[in-house]
Amino acid sequence: MIESLALALGAALAVACVLLAARPFLREPGSASDRLREPGPLERERVRVEEERDRALGALKELEFDHRTGKVSDADYRDAVGPLRRQAADALSRLDGMMRPTMSMPPEEPRVPEPWPPPDEGDLPDPAPTPAPGEPTPGPNDPGSPQHPPMPQTGGPRTL
Amino acid sequence: MALLGRAALIVALGLLAYAALAGALAAFRGRRRLAESARNALVAALGATAVASLVLLGALAAKDFTFTYVAEHTSRELPLGYTLAAFWSGQEGSLLLWLLILLGLGVSAVLLNGRLTRDVLPWVVPILAGVATFFAVLLVFVATPFATQAAPLDGLGLNPSLQNPYMLAHPPLLYLGYVGLTVPFAFAMAALASRRTDERWIVATRRWTLAAWAFLGIAILVGAKWAYEEVGWGGWYAWDPVENAALMPWLVATAYLHSVMVQEKKDMLRVWNAILVAGAFVLSLFGTFLTRSGILSSIHSFTQSSIGPWFLGFITLVIAASTALILWRLPLLRSRTRLESLVSREAAFLYNNLFLIAFALTILWGVLYPIVSEAVRGVTVTVGAPYYDFFAIAFGLPIVLLMGLGPLIAWRRASLRALGASVLWPALAALVAGVGLLALGAGSSRAGLIGYTFAAFVLAAIVHEFARGTRARRATGSATWLGAFTSLVGRNRRRYGGYVVHAAIVLLLVGAVGIGGFSSSRETRLEPGESVTVAGYTLTLLGSDQRRAANSQELRARLAVERDGERLGTISPGKNRYFAEEQTSNEVAIRSDPLRGEDLFVIADQFRGQTVFLQVIVNPLVNLIWLAGLVFLAGSLVTLWPDAREQQRLARRFAERDSALARA
CATH class of the missing domain: 1.10.20 (Histone, subunit A)
Known part of the structure; x- marks a missing residue:
């Protein structure tokens, strides 16, 4: 009796499992679109550049925070901030270029640009490093200067 | 009901084999419905394995001795908690637990990362299913927990060493750690196979890796606590091969958790990270092999079995396949950035990685050498604590120093x-x-x-x-x-x-x-009324008692404890004689002082009439080890707590991508 019950339960389990596995074919018996989504070279490049952008912006925030806590000296900060900003700007510019062909499409509902990255350690005010004696004071257009214009935000048309 | 358990395992094996083969075909050919079918088969296999596990748990709870496994690992008088824990006390049950956890974690990872790693998942499913198929094959053909027999009057009972509360938790925690390392392995290999070597697989598996690593770390400490109390030699870690088997993947996973940050922030060490993920997984398999194959003699190894060659074959296959995949995709893994300075956070991570891996490799050699020596030269050798202690100091101290220095150094250069x-x-x-x-x-x-x-x-x-x-x-x-x-x-x-x-x-x-x-230690023999003093503690033997417990006869020495003239109460070290198992175990007495962090640790080695042979140890600061846990x-x-900010960032990125795809 118990053996028969066990057999029946085993058979029911097997049928249920097979039905679950076969469900995609039962639900769409003759589906025309049976291809897995394959990202093209453009999307792969976009992912790569997005990562570059995020990496550069994240590094900038980390640098700001480390500078604020005293882990990075003023001189080190000035040396590092310029290249990082250029990297971020370059990534943003390339992302813009990639998005541009799609801009010729009918205009979408305008998206409200959200701050990126969201307020983080880097939402601290831009520090004003004190130059060491004898060091030149960075000018307002110096990319390493704290007075450098803020980075453009993603999410909408931008000019660099 | 053994029949239902067997049937469920056979169904699980069939589903897993299908998920592995059909999933690989679907990923290779780009077939969507076949990929979904393979994923569903993986989910169904989890259901079938859960049914098999419930059957075994039910048999254990009912003490159904027609199940050979139940008869070999429980007895009528074994308390219920230990009876249920017998699920993972034997080899067959352990393998079933491995499969159940693997499928539980694997299915959760697949379902929860559907959006983040959509392009990678078709390859994740066959890899997870492939690993699970191996365990299902063992459970169906080599070590089934559902073998039956004519029921004996009583079972053989549970090894007395395993009758300890920490042993209720240690094996499942250890398996959550070992098996959890399968998830990052599967995603890493899937990312390589699908040529999606961007950071998504890292983001998708970050918490899974952290969780597996945390479980493994906690399991090692819970195991150490068990060894401290149950094995009773006064120490907490003995460089036993099975202990080392858990430590090695933990060290490699620790190295990975540090070096993956360098990849995320600097896009460096991509090949190194792929090797570390594969290495941690292989070492977790190796750990299971050491514990379960019976290849070595260990206080933690409770099995002599024939699954060793199967494991060795599978480990070889995994090493060969992952090495081939990493070499095949090497061009995709080349870093575009370089180390800017030897004095930087990423350089500190690199140094820490080198020391961690060097330490793991020296431990591996210490574990392997006796096996190799016996196989090649026919000579039995033992690699003892001095070997491991030397390297623990040689590599451990720099690692500790870097733990302090690393956070003080800025990224890029300082x-x-x-x-x-x-x-x-x-x-x-x-x-x-x-x-x-x-x-x-x-x-x-x-x-x-x-x-x-x-x-x-x-x-x-x-x-x-x-x-x-x-x-x-x-x-x-x-x-x-x-x-x-x-x-x-x-x-x-x-x-x-x-x-x-x-x-x-x-x-x-x-x-x-x-x-x-x-620590301070002293061995002595005491007659009733005699005293011994160690590190400020004075112990006086009051006498010996016997009493009958649920499944054993307990013999205890009663000792009054004083420190600096202050009475601290009594402690009772002794021995238990287990009826069904026909074994005797040492039951140490421990008196902890939370303020000092030290333990008075007493072992009653022998009883001869009223005379008791004692070993008294005072272990300073040992409680900090458990506090560390x-x-x-x-x-x-x-570290594991979800970060809403990051979720928002990823959601925004996917919204951008989906929107771009929709426009295209």
Whole structure:
């Protein structure tokens, strides 16, 4: 009796499992679109550049925070901030270029640009490093200067 | 019901084989419905395995001795908790638990990462299913827990060493750690196979890796606590091969958790990270093989079996396949950036990785050498504690030093002047601690003194980091210091949770050095009324008692304890004689002093009439090891806690991508 019950339960389990596995074919018996989504070279490049952008912006925030806590000296900060900003700007510019062909499409509902990255350690005010004696004071257009214009935000048309 | 258990395992095996083959075909040919079918088969296999597990649990609870497994691992008098824990006490049950956890974690990872790693998942499913198929094959053809027999009057019982509360938790935690490492392995290999080597697989598996690593770490400590109380030699870690088998993947996973941050922030070490993920997984298989194959003699190995060759074959296959895949995709893994300076956070991570891996490899060699020696030369050799202790100091001290230095160094590059300013206060604290300890007489153990000085440096560095981070946040608008602190931790949980884990490692170091370098021990025989004094504790034998417990006869020596003239109560070390198992176990008595962090540890080696042969040990600071476990858990939880900010960032990125795809 118990053996028969066990057999029946085993058979029911097997049928249920097979039905679950076969469900995609039962639900769409003759589906025309049976291809897995394959990202093209453009999307792969976009992912790569997005990562570059995020990496550069994240590094900038980390640098700001480390500078604020005293882990990075003023001189080190000035040396590092310029290249990082250029990297971020370059990534943003390339992302813009990639998005541009799609801009010729009918205009979408305008998206409200959200701050990126969201307020983080880097939402601290831009520090004003004190130059060491004898060091030149960075000018307002110096990319390493704290007075450098803020980075453009993603999410909408931008000019660099 | 054994028939239902067997049927469920056969169904699971069929589904897993299908998921592996059909999934690989679907991923290779780009067939959507076939990929979905393979994924569903994986989910169904989890259901079938759960049914098989319930059948075994039911048989254990009912003590159905027609199940050979139940008869071999329980007895009528075994308490219910240990009876249910017998699920993972034997080889067949352990393998079933492996499969159940693997499918539970694998299915959860697949279902929860559907959006983030959509392109990678078609390859993840066959890889997970392939690993699970191996375990299902073992369970169906080699080591089935559902073999039946004519029911004997009573079972053989459970090994007395396993009848300990910590053993209820240790194996499942260990398996959650071992098996959890399958998830990052599957995603990493799938990313390579699908040529999606961007950071998505890292983001998708970050928490799974952290969780597996945390489980493994906690399991090692729970196992150490079990060994401390149950094996009863007065120590907590004996460099036993099975203990080492769990430590090795933990060390490699620790290296990975550090180096993956370098990949995320600097796009470096991509090949290295792929190797570490594969290495951690292979070592977790190797650990299971060591524990379950019976290839070596260990206090933790409770099995002699024939599954060894199967495991060796599978481990070889995994090494060959992952090596081939990494080599095949090498061009995709080349980093575009270089190390900018040897004095930088990423360089510190690199040094820490080298020491961690070197330590793991020396342990591996220590474990393998006796096996190789016996196989090749026919000579049985043992690699003892001095070998491991030497390398633990040689590699461990630099690792501890880097734990303190790393957080003080900035990413990319740090000038020596900035580094000097950061290091100044922690170094001064370490110096003061070292000189103070020397003055207090801690110089009797040079390694201990250096260890404590380094520990002081790391702790001071952690406090320094928290303090200046909180100050910076307070300066930028937080209303209160507490608000600044919580905001600091909440905005970078991985970093500050990591520091808490570092503090746990320091506590562990302090406890381990305490027990290793400064413990006191004495062996003696006492007649009733006689006393012995060790490290300020005086023990007086009051007499011996016997009593019958549920499944054993207990023999205890009653000892009155005093310290500096103050009565601290009595303790009762002794032995248990288990009826069904026909085995005797040592039951040590431990009196912990939470304020001092030390233990009075007493072993009753022999009873001859009224005479008791005792070993009395005083282990200073040993309780910090167990406290380290709690701090480690707290730090791991901080790092694991979901970060809403990151979720928003990823959601935004996918929204951008989906929108671009829709337009295209």
